[in-house]
Amino acid sequence: MIKLMLVDDHAVLRDGLRNILEMEEDVQVVGEAVSGEDALIKVNECKPDIILMDINMPARSGVEVTGILKKQFPGIKILVLTMHSHEEFFMSAIREGADGYLLKDAPSYQVVEAIRTVARGESVIHPSMTKKLLSFHQQKNIENEDTALTDREKEVLFCLVEGLSNKxxxxxxxxxDKTVKIHVSKIFKKLNVKSRSQVVIFAVQNKLVPIHIGS
Structure with missing residues (x-):
């Protein structure tokens, strides 16, 4: 059972998400928070596996709270669900340790599947965010770092940027699948990243992937 905590200052959205998620046999909503501060207080009480986090909230933003929670509770997965599609918000959230980034225009079934994906230890990135990143960095003159990736690791890296699962x-x-996990682990170590989302940012910023990927 996936224990989930909702963090959003809009009651209507929280109610809607709760109603949708309560229909799923493998997901249990164990708590709700109406702000970043509220989330920091309730996380100990709720003990969630995953937090569905909004960005734009009173006092502390979801990005700031994500960073705090990831330091205090590194085992908790955080899936950002927001209306903000600008790459600056996305990159900030990922740098703070978010395990996934979805936009609120995503259909409910995608949100549910994203929760399951993050619970498996994988990351989720809204397709439009990958496209925005590729477009945003297309004109950047960033030199490739010597990552020493093998040809096979580069192939796996391209797949990660496309958002493919291990399977x-x-x-x-x-x-x-076992071989994929080994390659992914080596890529994480060589690029000094901790999640698939961070892999995408690193790969795009350092032009390790062709620009057409994700378009």
Whole structure:
């Protein structure tokens, strides 16, 4: 059972999400918070596996709260659900440790599936955010760092940027899920990142992926 905490200052949205999630057998909403400060207080009480986090809230933003929670409770996954589609918000959230970033225009089934994906230890990025990042950095003159990735690791990296799951990567590259996990682990270590979302930012900023990916 995935224990989930909702953090959003709009009661209507929280009620709607709760109603949707309560229909899922593997998801349990264990608490709600109406602000960033409220989330910091209630997280100990609710003990969630995942927090569905808004960005624009009173006092403390969701980005700031994400950073605080990730330092205090590194085991908790944080999936940002926001109306903000600007890459600055996205990159800030990922740098603070968010495990995923969805826009509020995503259909409910995608939100539910994103929760399950994050619970499995994978990351979720709204497709439009990947496109924005690729477009935003297309004209940047950023030199590639010597990451020493093997050809196979580069293939896996391209798949990660496209948002493919381990199973999908295994199918595309005709390798086992276990082998994919090994490659992903090595990529994380070489790029000094902690999540798939951070991999995307690093890869785009340092032009490690072709610009057409995600378009």
């Amino acid at each position: 999908e990567i295994a199918g595309r590259l005709f390798i086992s």
